[in-house]
Amino acid sequence: MGLSPTASVILGMLRRTPRSGYEIKQAVDGSTRFFWAASYGQIYPELRQLTAAGLIEGEAKPRGGRKRTVYRLTRKGRAALRKWLDEPTEVHELRDEGLLKLFFAAADPSAALQAVERKQHLHERKLAELREIEAGAEAAAAAGDPYPQIVLRCGIEFHQTSAGWCRRTRDELLARGDDEKGES
């Protein structure tokens, strides 16, 4: 039986450093969130289950009097992580409401241009967010793990080409006559 979606990201985040639930969430938000998010509502229950399954173990590590439980991979957990990495799984999902609106834009003449412009801005915003986490990926690369940086470059390229597509499509829509009528 495979790992649950959240289990895999937790095990992965513990692959080098023991971390608390809070720190796992921070790590996710500072890296994989763009293609694999996780909320506290998933993380804490999953930490329990992984502990019960013997894949991780927690240790009380209070920080300055503040309660805190730090988890690390067990040998079994490391094996489960490796097994998952080798499996040919392929979850690949995309939900893009902007594209959906563009698809249906004939029902409202002004909608097409608006949808494309908003989509462009979204990709530009995401790009800016990715720029903000570049330092972290560089640090990982310097510490001997080049993969976060490689993945980050994928994200940057994706949002750049997407924003570019929006810009070109916008020009095209304007050129073919901004105010052409759709059916009503």
Add this chain to the structure above:
Amino acid sequence: MGLSPTASVILGMLRRTPRSGYEIKQAVDGSTRFFWAASYGQIYPELRQLTAAGLIEGEAKPRGGRKRTVYRLTRKGRAALRKWLDEPTEVHELRDEGLLKLFFAAADPSAALQAVERKQHLHERKLAELREIEAGAEAAAAAGDPYPQIVLRCGIEFHQTSAGWCRRTRDELLARGDDEKGES
């Protein structure tokens, strides 16, 4: 109050043609599924709710003795569709397990190359699927609705550049030494 995610795709699919639940599902599978999917388990209950809300109405239209209910937009439904199109909503989600594996690949030296290659093949397969629905988009364009074709081109470009990124990254990984060791 906004439309539910499934409500919007149903209303959109009824914007030109009245359709049965079965036909809506087919239309989704033949077009928006790549960025906005819907299953029967969502469609049929939502058709009830939209009927109750007065946004669509169903009419019995048996086809050769086979029971069948065809739905069309009411005036209220058409207004709701337009309102949704004009709203600045921006659901944009990506889940890419291949990228997640690449991100964690340092935990298993052979994983990186494998993850990139599998991701490349995935994009090539998706590209082939998109080629299969090109005819439908062309037909829509010929019938006066150019937007499905524009959206399709976005998808084609996305999977092309993604596959290209995978190819380049694979070459890079090989060049920097296929068998470099990760930490254990």
Add this chain to the structure above:
DNA sequence: GGACGCATGTAAGAAGTTACATGATTTC
């Protein structure tokens, strides 16, 4: 003393998938 960050959690509900069930009709 108040705001903010650290830290852990739960409850409710929305959203979506999968598998199942049923039955008619058409095609080979």
Add this chain to the structure above:
DNA sequence: GAAATCATGTAACTTCTTACATGCGTCC
């Protein structure tokens, strides 16, 4: 007569988000 397609639905389950609750520590 078997298989595929048309057609409609439900139940169980998984996943995930959001909002709430609690309390300590630190900084201003």
